[in-house]
Amino acid sequence: xxxxxxxxxxxxxxxxxxxxxxxxxxxxxxxxxxxxxxxxxxxxxxxxxxxxxxxxxxxxxxxxxxxxxxxxxxxxxxxxxxxxxxxxxxxxxxxxxxxxxxxxxxxxxxxxxxxxxxxxxxxxxxxxxxxxxxxxxxxxxxxxxxxxxxxxxxxxxxxxxxxxxxxxxxxxxxxxxxxxxxxxxxxxxxxxxxxxxxxxxxxxxxxxxxxxxxxxxxxxxxxxxxxxxxxxxxxxxxxxxxxxxxxxxxxxxxxxxxxxxxxxxxxxxxxxxxxxxxxxxxxxxxxxxxxxxxxxxxxxxxxxxxxxxxxxxxxxxxxxxxxxxxxxxxxxxxxxxxxxxxxxxxxxxxxxxxxxxxxxxxxxxxxxxxxxxxxxxxxxxxxxxxxxxxxxxxxxxxxxxxxxxxxxxxxxxxxxxxxxxxxxxxxxxxxxxxxxxxxxxxxxxxxxxxxxxxxxxxxxxxxxxxxxxxxxxxxxxxxxxxxxxxxxxxxxxxxxxxxxxxxxxxxxxxxxxxxxxxxxxxxxxxxxxxxxxxxxxxxxxxxxxxxxxxxxxxxxxxxxxxxxxxxxxxxxxxxxxxxxxxxxxxxxxxxxxxxxxxxxxxxxxxxxxxxxxxxxxxxxxxxxxxxxxxxxxxxxxxxxxxxxxxxxxxxxxxxxxxxxxxxxxxxxxxxxxxxxxxxxxxxxxxxxxxxxxxxxxxxxxxxxxxxxxxxxxxxxxxxxxxxxxxxxxxxxxxxxxxxxxxxxxxxxxxxxx
Amino acid sequence: xxxxxxxxxxxxxxxxxxxxxxxxxxxxxxxxxxxxxxxxxxxxxxxxxxxxxxxxxxxxxxxxxxxxxxxxxxxxxxxxxxxxxxxxxxxxxxxxxxxxxxxxx
Numbered sequence: 001x002x003x004x005x006x007x008x009x010x011x012x013x014x015x016x017x018x019x020x021x022x023x024x025x026x027x028x029x030x031x032x033x034x035x036x037x038x039x040x041x042x043x044x045x046x047x048x049x050x051x052x053x054x055x056x057x058x059x060x061x062x063x064x065x066x067x068x069x070x071x072x073x074x075x076x077x078x079x080x081x082x083x084x085x086x087x088x089x090x091x092x093x094x095x096x097x098x099x100x101x102x103x104x105x106x107x108x109x110x111x112x113x114x115x116x117x118x119x120x121x122x123x124x125x126x127x128x129x130x131x132x133x134x135x136x137x138x139x140x141x142x143x144x145x146x147x148x149x150x151x152x153x154x155x156x157x158x159x160x161x162x163x164x165x166x167x168x169x170x171x172x173x174x175x176x177x178x179x180x181x182x183x184x185x186x187x188x189x190x191x192x193x194x195x196x197x198x199x200x201x202x203x204x205x206x207x208x209x210x211x212x213x214x215x216x217x218x219x220x221x222x223x224x225x226x227x228x229x230x231x232x233x234x235x236x237x238x239x240x241x242x243x244x245x246x247x248x249x250x251x252x253x254x255x256x257x258x259x260x261x262x263x264x265x266x267x268x269x270x271x272x273x274x275x276x277x278x279x280x281x282x283x284x285x286x287x288x289x290x291x292x293x294x295x296x297x298x299x300x301x302x303x304x305x306x307x308x309x310x311x312x313x314x315x316x317x318x319x320x321x322x323x324x325x326x327x328x329x330x331x332x333x334x335x336x337x338x339x340x341x342x343x344x345x346x347x348x349x350x351x352x353x354x355x356x357x358x359x360x361x362x363x364x365x366x367x368x369x370x371x372x373x374x375x376x377x378x379x380x381x382x383x384x385x386x387x388x389x390x391x392x393x394x395x396x397x398x399x400x401x402x403x404x405x406x407x408x409x410x411x412x413x414x415x416x417x418x419x420x421x422x423x424x425x426x427x428x429x430x431x432x433x434x435x436x437x438x439x440x441x442x443x444x445x446x447x448x449x450x451x452x453x454x455x456x457x458x459x460x461x462x463x464x465x466x467x468x469x470x471x472x473x474x475x476x477x478x479x480x481x482x483x484x485x486x487x488x489x490x491x492x493x494x495x496x497x498x499x500x501x502x503x504x505x506x507x508x509x510x511x512x513x514x515x516x517x518x519x520x521x522x523x524x525x526x527x528x529x530x531x532x533x534x535x536x537x538x539x540x541x542x543x544x545x546x547x548x549x550x551x552x553x554x555x556x557x558x559x560x561x562x563x564x565x566x567x568x569x570x571x572x573x574x575x576x577x578x579x580x581x582x583x584x585x586x587x588x589x590x591x592x593x594x595x596x597x598x599x600x601x602x603x604x605x606x607x608x609x610x611x612x613x614x615x616x617x618x619x620x621x622x623x624x625x626x627x628x629x630x631x632x633x634x635x636x637x638x639x640x641x642x643x644x645x646x647x648x649x650x651x652x653x654x655x656x657x658x659x660x661x662x663x664x665x666x667x668x669x670x671x672x673x674x675x676x677x678x679x680x681x682x683x684x685x686x687x688x689x690x691x692x693x694x695x696x697x698x699x700x701x702x703x704x705x706x707x708x709x710x711x712x713x714x715x716x717x718x719x720x721x722x723x724x725x726x727x728x729x730x731x732x733x734x735x736x737x738x739x740x741x742x743x744x745x746x747x748x749x750x751x752x753x
Numbered sequence: 754x755x756x757x758x759x760x761x762x763x764x765x766x767x768x769x770x771x772x773x774x775x776x777x778x779x780x781x782x783x784x785x786x787x788x789x790x791x792x793x794x795x796x797x798x799x800x801x802x803x804x805x806x807x808x809x810x811x812x813x814x815x816x817x818x819x820x821x822x823x824x825x826x827x828x829x830x831x832x833x834x835x836x837x838x839x840x841x842x843x844x845x846x847x848x849x850x851x852x853x854x855x856x857x858x
């Protein structure tokens with residue numbers, strides 16, 4: 001990947017983050033919770049996107065972002081009030097901006113009218129207070145800036161040093177500035193005249209223009225850059241003040257600043273710096289000038305990558321500084337501060353994955369050493385035993401640290417949802433409010449990347465099938481506005497994501513009828529409410545009377561389930577007719593390692609995820625109850641738990657059949673139901689590296705993945721929900737036996753083998 | 754975009770510059786200059802009294818045009834340049850160019 005591609009990739013990654021943050025702030029605005037800080041944050045996000053886009057020549061994106069930020073600027077100045085209509089426009093325009101970013105990323109072309117309506121609405125909004133937000137009217141802004149500069153020149157001549165308190169005081173130094181614009185500088189509507197007039201404010205000034213490069217008239221291109229300049233500036237404001245003038249155009253010009261009479265203490269430092277390196281010396285990328293802030297000119301920040309957010313400096317990384325090599329001499333103290341401000345770095349995901357794999361191998365190697373040395377008595381080899389214990393501790397810390405590197409807040413996926421809900425509300429003519437919680441819950445990046453589609457489909461389903469029309473809701477005594485709540489939470493070793501709505505809930509009668517019609521269940525089947533609800537995950541199932549373009553094509557919920565299962569997760573639904581439905585997704589925190597218990601059944605070893613285990617015991621004979629269908633139930637502290645013989649599930653010869661001679665491990669599923677797994681013995685607890693079977697095998701029910709044990713043997717990692725399914729369905733036992741405290745409890749399906 | 758007025762005058766063709774000579778005006782200016790030149794005959798009068806904003810791209814076109822006229826012996830005159838016009842040339846360090854051209858006040 002060449003440098004440009006790398007910068008672009010960084011730009012789009014940062015755009016994703018900025019758009020995600022933007023959605024969060026816009027939600028606050030939409031709910032009337034925004035303040036000036038919110039508007040500032042929104043402005044900065046748009047401004048940063050515009051800046052980076054300008055550097056890569058994404059002109060449509062720049063043009064739209066410019067008008068957008070102009071309007072936002074008017075809002076944060078208080079000249080435009082964030083009324084509901086204008087906030088709605090801002091939300092709509094954020095969607096358009098997002099589209100333009102994605103089009104730029106995918107190198108695709110949106111229809112020209114895509115942003116036109118939003119653009120016109122923004123211009124019209126600005127026009128209501130007499131501001132022209134049209135970027136083509138850039139020179140109006142320049143005129144305004146001209147006027148302001150002229151006024152400043154008239155009223156503050158010579159320049160008032162106190163006006164720039166941040167500029168370090170220095171001796172009067174003379175600088176030679178060589179400035180040669182490139183075509184892009186004009187194409188982005190920048191104007192040397194403005195820069196020159198700003199330079200003039202710094203002190204003694206002499207401009208020499210070289211217009212000899214202007215070609216004959218028939219070869220002249222009106223927007224090309226021909227004239228170049230040399231300026232002599234005598235100023236006590238320091239070299240940085242000169243760079244600041246060119247802050248937004250350094251990428252679109254050749255610029256050299258040379259101190260002609262360097263003071264002795266500065267003599268060691270090279271006097272000229274490259275334009276690409278210069279921005280790194282500028283800690284504050286975003287310092288809109290007074291006139292530009294009110295009606296900003298479409299300037300482009302200087303380089304490709306450094307889209308620094310003042311609000312979140314830890315997320316911004318000055319890539320350009322790294323790409324350009326060492327920081328510029330002019331950086332001085334400012335450069336030092338910038339370096340201190342950098343709290344994070346971007347690392348290629350492949351490198352992190354390589355590290356994850358290495359840690360995985362380390363875990364396996366450690367297990368092998370531990371197994372090879374287990375016959376040695378710890379008293380005779382205390383140093384070895386202690387060393388192994390310490391090694392185990394360090395490996396665990398290392399593994400957790402590496403996993404933390406891959407972990408990301410689910411916010412990045414949730415950030416797309418507000419827009420989705422807005423669009424769905426428009427499409428379905430419904431009023432829908434989205435609430436989110438737990439956005440900062442962290443989860444493995446791979447899981448996050450694959451979570452977007454299932455989540456989108458479930459939200460669509462809620463909006464299309466769940467939430468009723470405003471009229472129906474009013475008639476049912478509900479508020480006209482429906483609510484979709486999306487939450488994320490970490491429970492034990494898993495992440496639980498819940499999408500709930502306050503809609504009509506699942507019409508079980510209709511679901512059952514459709515399922516029978518489509519021959520998905522037999523006409524005489526007796527299913528629990530939960531089982532009926534979960535029919536919607538069957539392939540080809542849809543209750544939509546008319547196929548809509550939102551959902552209801554009968555594809556999707558089964559795909560959702562497959563996708564979630566492929567991530568090692570599960571999805572189930574809970575519904576209350578008339579009150580709404582909840583989709584509950586449970587996902588593993590990581591896809592790389594897990595803490596497991598090594599079990600022995602016959603001649604086979606299996607790994608049972610520790611997160612599923614509640615307890616283990618060897619039951620007494622009187623604890624075992626046989627019910628009418630020959631299923632066995634273990635009575636434990638007044639609760640009845642069905643027993644499932646693992647050797648029968650996997651048809652392993654030689655497994656112990658008598659539970660009083662075997663061991664029962666009580667495991668708990670995400671839905672809270674329990675099951676007693678009967679195994680021969682427990683070998684011990686071990687952290688195992690998850691090796692996916694999917695590359696080489698079709699999904700195997702009851703088996704989540706595999707691992708390599710310390711003795712080098714492959715062992716299967718059990719999927720308890722899959723085992724429960726096998727116990728319930730493949731052993732042909734009735735599925736709806738539920739007992740608690742000896743009483744039948746409808747709605748929880750349990751079975752025994 | 755305010756159009757450039759091209760008109761026949763007593764001894765040639767007059768091109769009246771617009772008040773706003775921003776970057777968007779550079780291309781129409783170039784076209785208008787070429788149109789005025791192709792009108793043929795007599796002097797080219799660049800009337801600059803209304804200019805209250807002048808961008809660098811327009812300055813480049815004007816310099817290119819006047820150099821073309823100089824090199825091709827086409828008589829021209831800059832008529833009544835406004836303060837904004839002169840100031841822009843001055844600020845850009847191009848006052849010496851302005852001084853070389855015949856100016857009619």
